[in-house]
Amino acid sequence: MNVVKPNSYRSGPDERGHFGIFGGRFVAETLMPLILDLEKAYTEAKADPAFQAEMNGYLKNYVGRPSPLYFAERLTEHLGGAKIYLKREELNHTGSHKVNNVLGQIMLARRMGKKRIIAETGAGQHGVATATLCARFGLDCVVYMGAVDVERQQPNVIRMEMLGAKVVPVQSGTRTLKDAMNEALRDWVTNVHDTFYCIGTVAGPHPYPTLVRDFQAIIGNETKAQMQEVEGRLPDSLVACIGGGSNAMGLFHPFLDDSTVEIFGVEAAGHGLTQLHAASIAGGRPGVLHGNRTYLLMDADGQIQDAHSISAGLDYPGIGPEHSWLHEIGRVNYLSATDDEALAAFQLLSKLEGIIPALEPAHAIAKVMELAPKRTKDHLMVVNLSGRGDKDVPQVGDILRGKSK
Amino acid sequence: MTTRIDTRFAELKKAGRSAFVTFLMAGDPDPATSLEIIKALPKSGADVIEIGMPFTDPMADGPSIQAAGLRALKAGMTLKKTLDLVRGFRKDDNTTPIVLMGYYNPIYIYGVDKFLVDAKSAGIDGLIIVDLPPEEDDELCLPAMKAGLNFIRLATPTTDDKRLPAVLANTSGFVYYVSITGITGAAAADSTAVGEAVARIKRHTKLPVCVGFGIRTPETARSIASHANGAVVGTALVDALKNSLDADGHATGKTVNAVAELTAALAQGVKGAQQAAE
Numbered sequence: 153m154n155v156v157k158p159n160s161y162r163s164g165p166d167e168r169g170h171f172g173i174f175g176g177r178f179v180a181e182t183l184m185p186l187i188l189d190l191e192k193a194y195t196e197a198k199a200d201p202a203f204q205a206e207m208n209g210y211l212k213n214y215v216g217r218p219s220p221l222y223f224a225e226r227l228t229e230h231l232g233g234a235k236i237y238l239k240r241e242e243l244n245h246t247g248s249h250k251v252n253n254v255l256g257q258i259m260l261a262r263r264m265g266k267k268r269i270i271a272e273t274g275a276g277q278h279g280v281a282t283a284t285l286c287a288r289f290g291l292d293c294v295v296y297m298g299a300v301d302v303e304r305q306q307p308n309v310i311r312m313e314m315l316g317a318k319v320v321p322v323q324s325g326t327r328t329l330k331d332a333m334n335e336a337l338r339d340w341v342t343n344v345h346d347t348f349y350c351i352g353t354v355a356g357p358h359p360y361p362t363l364v365r366d367f368q369a370i371i372g373n374e375t376k377a378q379m380q381e382v383e384g385r386l387p388d389s390l391v392a393c394i395g396g397g398s399n400a401m402g403l404f405h406p407f408l409d410d411s412t413v414e415i416f417g418v419e420a421a422g423h424g425l426t427q428l429h430a431a432s433i434a435g436g437r438p439g440v441l442h443g444n445r446t447y448l449l450m451d452a453d454g455q456i457q458d459a460h461s462i463s464a465g466l467d468y469p470g471i472g473p474e475h476s477w478l479h480e481i482g483r484v485n486y487l488s489a490t491d492d493e494a495l496a497a498f499q500l501l502s503k504l505e506g507i508i509p510a511l512e513p514a515h516a517i518a519k520v521m522e523l524a525p526k527r528t529k530d531h532l533m534v535v536n537l538s539g540r541g542d543k544d545v546p547q548v549g550d551i552l553r554g555k556s557k
Numbered sequence: 558m559t560t561r562i563d564t565r566f567a568e569l570k571k572a573g574r575s576a577f578v579t580f581l582m583a584g585d586p587d588p589a590t591s592l593e594i595i596k597a598l599p600k601s602g603a604d605v606i607e608i609g610m611p612f613t614d615p616m617a618d619g620p621s622i623q624a625a626g627l628r629a630l631k632a633g634m635t636l637k638k639t640l641d642l643v644r645g646f647r648k649d650d651n652t653t654p655i656v657l658m659g660y661y662n663p664i665y666i667y668g669v670d671k672f673l674v675d676a677k678s679a680g681i682d683g684l685i686i687v688d689l690p691p692e693e694d695d696e697l698c699l700p701a702m703k704a705g706l707n708f709i710r711l712a713t714p715t716t717d718d719k720r721l722p723a724v725l726a727n728t729s730g731f732v733y734y735v736s737i738t739g740i741t742g743a744a745a746a747d748s749t750a751v752g753e754a755v756a757r758i759k760r761h762t763k764l765p766v767c768v769g770f771g772i773r774t775p776e777t778a779r780s781i782a783s784h785a786n787g788a789v790v791g792t793a794l795v796d797a798l799k800n801s802l803d804a805d806g807h808a809t810g811k812t813v814n815a816v817a818e819l820t821a822a823l824a825q826g827v828k829g830a831q832q833a834a835e
Contacts, residue, residue: 168692176692176693177690177692177693178661178688178689178690178693179688179690180616180617180687180688180690180711180713181690181710181711181712181713181715181716181724181735182617182711182713182714182715182735182738183715184690184691184692184715184716184720185715185716185717185720186715324620324623325613325614330614331614334614334615334616337616337617338616338617338619338740341616341617341738341739341740342738342739342740342743343738344715344738345738439662439665439666440660440661440662440665440688441614441662442614442616443688445665448662450662450666452666453635453636453637453663453666453667454612454636454662454663454664454665454666454667455611455612455613455630455663456613456614456662
C-alpha cells in the first residue's frame with residue numbers, strides 16, 4: 153500500500169471528531185458509550201489485515217469492483233470542451249455507491265456481535281444496499297424512510313421488502329430523509345443493546361463521517377489508478393452531487409492534496425436558491441443536528457427548515473461536516489443545480505450515452521454541462537455517476553408526460 | 558454559588574420527602590396559555606419545573622412531546638419567547654426552580670454567551686441539553702457553570718461505572734436518571750431496577766438524583782419517588798394538555814385545569830413516598 157504524505161487536507165478529523173469547527177459528537181448520553189465502542193472497533197478493524205482482506209474479497213466478487221472509468225465520448229463531443237469520464241458507481245451490485253459503505257459497516261457490526269441493523273434512507277439506495285447485505289449475512293434489518301419518499305421511490309421499497317427488510321414509513325415532521333434519520337436515532341436509543349445503526353452518508357456523530365468516508369474512498373483511489381492507466385496522469389477536475397455527500401467525499405478525498413485537481417460538489421437547488429431547495433452550503437449556515445455541527449438550512453430561531461429536491465436522495469437540510477470544512481477552507485467549490493437542470497441532464501445522458509442516471513448524479517451532470525464547454529479539450533473531467541436511474545423512471549416518466557401535455 | 562435548585566432540594570431533604578418535577582413544553586398550545594399553566598404548577602404541588610424549548614427535530618422524544626413542540630412552534634414560539642415566559646413566571650414566584658430542557662441548536666444559533674446572560678436574568682436556574690454529552694462540555698456546560706447556571710446531566714442505563722465519573726464531573730443541581738433506554742413517553746421502568754441504578758449513581762455523587770421517562774401515574778410516581786430524590790413527569794402532563802384542546806388544537810377553558818389537576822394527583826403520589834435512604 154502506498155503511503156500518502158501527511159497533508160492538512162486529509163489529516164482530519166482530530167481525536168474528538170472535529171474538522172475545523174465542524175463534526176463532533178452531539179448525541180444523547182444513552183448513545184455515547186456505543187459511539188465510543190464503535191470508534192474503538194473501527195480503529196482495530198482498520199489495523200487488522202484480515203478485515204481488509206475479507207472486505208476486498210466481497211468488494212471484488214459480490215459488489216463487482218473495480219467499477220469502470222468510462223470515457224463518455226458522445227457527451228464530450230456534444231459539450232465540445234473537457235474530456236469527460238464517468239466513474240461508473242451505478243454498475244455496482246444494488247445500483248449505487250452506497251454498497252461500498254454498507255459492506256464496511258456490516259462487517260464492523262458482525263465484528264461487534266450486533267444482530268440487528270437499522271438504517272435511514274432517502275431515495276432508497278442506502279436502504280436497498282443495507283437490506284441486501286443484511287440478507288447476505290443473515291441479519292435483521294429495519295429501514296426508516298420518510299412517508300413522502302416511500303411514495304416517490306416505490307421500486308426501492310419493493311426491493312427492500314423482497315430482500316427481507318422491514319420498511320417503516322416515517323410520518324413525523326416533513327416525512328423525508330431528516331425525519332427518517334430522527335426516527336432511526338429514536339430506534340437506536342431504544343434498542344441500543346443489540347442494534348447497529350448503519351448510517352448512509354458522511355454525517356452523524358464521530359466516527360461515522362470518517363468511517364463512511366474511508367469506506368467510500370475506494371471510488372477516488374480507483375479513479376486515480378484508472379486515470380493513470382488510460383491518460384498517464386491525474387484528472388484536472390472532479391464533479392459529484394451532494395446530499396449528505398458520501399459519493400462526493402469518496403471521490404474527492406484521495407485527491408484533496410493534489411493541488412492541480414479542481415473539485416466541484418453539486419448541491420440540489422430544488423426550485424431555485426431563493427425558493428425551496430436542499431443546498432445547505434449555498435443557503436444555510438453552521439448549526440448542530442443529527443450528532444454533528446455542519447451547514448444546515450434553518451430559520452433565525454435555529455429551527456430546521458424543510459429541504460426540497462426532486463431527488464429524494466438529496467432532499468436533506470444538512471451536509472457532511474467534512475464538506476462544510478472543505479468549503480470554509482476553500483479546497484472544494486460547491487455549486488448547485490435545480491430540479492429542472494437535473495431533469496435536462498437526466499435526459500441528455502440517457503439519450504447520448506445510453507446510461508440512465510439516478511436523479512442524484514443527474515445534478516452533477518447538469519453542472520458538467522456548464523463546466524465542460526468552458527474547458528479545453530485536453531482537460532480531463534471525472535464525474536461520479538453514483539447511481540442508476542431505474543428507481544426514478546416512474547417519477548421522471550410522470551413529470552415528463554405531465555410537461556408534454 | 559447556591560441556586561434555587563440547591564435551595565429547594567435542601568428544603569425537601571429537611572422535610573424528608575422527594576421532589577415532584579414537572580415537564581411541559583414552552584408555548585404549548587400557545588404562549589399565553591402556557592404561562593397560565595406554568596404559573597399553576599407550584600400551587601398544584603410541583604417542586605421543580607422543567608420547561609421544554611421547542612425544536613423541530615427532537616430526536617430523543619416520543620410522539621407526544623414531538624407534537625407538543627410542533628404545536629408551540631406553530632403558535633410562534635421561539636427561544637426568546639421561552640425566556641420571556643420564564644420572566645413572566647418570575648413576576649410572582651422567585652423560589653420555584655426553573656430548568657430549561659431541549660436541544661442545542663436553538664441555543665447555538667441564539668449565541669451561547671448572550672443566551673447565558675439572558676437566561677440568568679430571566680430567572681432560569683438550570684439547563685438540560687439532551688444532545689450535549691460530556692465530550693462536548695466546552696460548548697455550553699462549562700460556560701453555563703461560569704455564568705452561575707446548573708448544568709444537569711442525564712445518566713442512563715448505558716452509563717456504566719467507568720463512565721459515570723465523566724458524566725458527573727461537571728454536573729450540578731441534580732442528576733437526571735433516564736430510567737430506560739428509549740425515548741420520552743415509552744414504557745415505565747421497573748422500580749427495583751431504578752432503585753439499584755440510583756444507589757449506583759449515589760456511590761459516585763452527593764447530588765440529588767431525580768428519575769424520569771415512563772412515569773405516568775400517581776402510583777408509579779410514588780414508587781419511583783421512594784427510590785430517588787425526585788420523580789419527573791412529562792409525557793402524561795403533555796397528554797392531559799393535548800386532550801383538553803379543541804379540534805383545531807387550540808386551548809379551551811379546561812386546558813389549565815386539566816394540567817393542574819393531574820399535577821396535583823401526581824404530587825400527592827410523590828408526597829406519599831418515603832424519602833429515599835441517603
